[in-house]
Amino acid sequence: MKRTTKVGLGLLAAWAIHDLEEVWTMSATSKAISGKLPKNAPIPAGLRRAGMSQKHVRIGIGFMALVMSTAAVLGVRSEGRAPFFRAALLAFGIHGFGHLALTAAFRQYTSGVATAPTIVIPFWLWARKELAKEGLTDLNWTTALIALSCLSLLPAVHALLYKILKE
Incomplete structure (x- = not known):
């Protein structure tokens, strides 16, 4: 299996494991x-x-599953070259640090913090290293701007769902 295929499929797997924690804990x-x-x-x-x-x-997690599945497929098909894939990877890694910061700010468990330092961040660091072996990086203006857009999707999805569900 190609290195880039492992990274693409790995992104989806790491996201799924992380989001299982969130499905079980986010509401509470x-x-x-x-x-x-x-x-x-x-x-x-x-x-x-x-x-x-x-x-x-x-x-909300189902919607993000569509986004992350799309990113993973693009990553595999493009052999890691798709800007959206690399941006999703960057956003995934950065969001792991967000979980740690949120937990520190509230001084209590917050959803996703168990898998952020054990799955999300280690996977992201490994994936970046693997892509670098192929001459690929997620540190450029294109991927950074797309990653910021991906990160801003989270509050937008929650706001939209709140309005739709009226809960």
């Missing part, structure tokens, strides 16, 4: 921390009061 964690968010944070009152429902979490 969001309820526990939503009231602790800064008062000026643009969070709807219902979300601030009750956190995300399990239905909200499942649909």
Whole structure:
């Protein structure tokens, strides 16, 4: 199996393992921390009061499954050269550090923090090293801008789901 194929399929596998943790824990964690968010944070009152429902979490993670599956397929097909694949990989790695920061800020368990340092970040570092052996990097303007767009998808998806589900 080609190195780039392993990285592409690995991204989907690492994401799936990480998001299983989130499926199991995000609703309860969001309820526990939503009231602790800064008062000026643009969070709807219902979300601030009750956190995300399990239905909200499942649909949101399902949407991100489409994004990550697309990235993985593009990664395999392009042998790691697709900018969207490399941007998704970069966003995945950076978001792992976000889980650690969120947990430190709230000084309690937050959804995804168990697999961020054990799956997400180690996979990202390994994948970057493997792609570098092929002369590929995720550190350029194109992938950085796409990665920022990917990271901004998360709050946008949650806001849209909140409006649609009216929970």
